[in-house]
Amino acid sequence: MLFGVADFVPPLMEYVRRYHAKLVFNSNLVKVDGNKKIAYFENKGNDGTVTLEAKPFDMLHVTPSQVAPDFLRNSPLADAGGFCKVNEKTLQHTDYPNVFSLGDACSSPNTKTATAARKQIVVVAENLLAAKEDRELTAFYDGYGACPLTVENGKVILAEFGFGGKLLPTFPLDPTVPRKLNWFLKTTVFPWIYWNGMLKGKEWFACPGKLR
Numbered sequence: 001m002l003f004g005v006a007d008f009v010p011p012l013m014e015y016v017r018r019y020h021a022k023l024v025f026n027s028n029l030v031k032v033d034g035n036k037k038i039a040y041f042e043n044k045g046n047d048g049t050v051t052l053e054a055k056p057f058d059m060l061h062v063t064p065s066q067v068a069p070d071f072l073r074n075s076p077l078a079d080a081g082g083f084c085k086v087n088e089k090t091l092q093h094t095d096y097p098n099v100f101s102l103g104d105a106c107s108s109p110n111t112k113t114a115t116a117a118r119k120q121i122v123v124v125a126e127n128l129l130a131a132k133e134d135r136e137l138t139a140f141y142d143g144y145g146a147c148p149l150t151v152e153n154g155k156v157i158l159a160e161f162g163f164g165g166k167l168l169p170t171f172p173l174d175p176t177v178p179r180k181l182n183w184f185l186k187t188t189v190f191p192w193i194y195w196n197g198m199l200k201g202k203e204w205f206a207c208p209g210k211l212r
């Protein structure tokens with residue numbers, strides 16, 4: 001699938017058409033010959049057969065698979081996929097109540113982004129204090145994550161959504177529309193929040209939901 005949340009697929013497909021981009025699914029990059037500029041892909045056919053394809057490239061943009069680090073994957077904290085096994089709402093470990101997890105290493109089924117970690121931090125902080133003081137855990141995470149999708153120079157679709165693909169836009173605007181405002185947020189506002197807020201442990205806007 002082009003994007004995991006259905007509402008954002010039509011505007012993205014519009015750009016795929018406009019750029020004459022060719023979408024190829026079920027194709028996995030397995031080797032790169034940097035000197036010859038050739039990338040090798042394993043392609044999976046409908047009947048399950050796998051074939052190796054060599055493609056020349058001018059520029060290659062690769063993202064690695066999302067996996068948990070070995071020290072976590074090989075520990076009792078991990079779920080079957082290797083991530084730290086938490087309750088997706090409270091972010092408390094399901095077997096070890098004195099353990100909480102957030103960010104890319106945790107098993108919560110949200111998009112693994114810094115924007116998600118930013119919302120998870122406040123939930124973990126509140127629930128950790130509650131657990132320490134033997135209080136009920138009331139702060140919950142709604143699965144929020146945001147992907148600023150740059151679709152053209154000067155325009156970004158700000159895809160904000162939670163568990164189950166529920167749209168969670170910050171602003172009262174149609175979130176599927178590419179906007180200059182989102183470009184400004186991505187290039188100017190978000191870096192400022194990152195450097196001056198997140199990395200210094202300050203948070204002005206994210207607050208956790210309450211279970212009751």
Ligand SMILES: Cc1cc2nc3c(=O)[nH]c(=O)nc-3n(C[C@H](O)[C@H](O)[C@H](O)COP(=O)(O)OP(=O)(O)OC[C@H]3O[C@@H](n4cnc5c(N)ncnc54)[C@H](O)[C@@H]3O)c2cc1C
Pocket residue numbers: 063069071102103104105112113114115116117146148
């Ligand atoms: C190319 C790319 C683009 C991205 N763009 C965006 C974006 O635009 N917006 C967005 O919100 N998110 C984006 N992300 C995702 C974002 O970077 C991650 O979700 C975020 O960094 C997760 O934070 P984290 O603290 O959970 O993990 P990390 O940032 O991975 O931090 C984990 C740290 O643990 C350290 N570590 C690992 N093993 C050990 C060990 N054994 N002992 C001690 N330390 C250890 C690592 O070195 C690392 O510093 C992007 C990611 C990539 C790869």
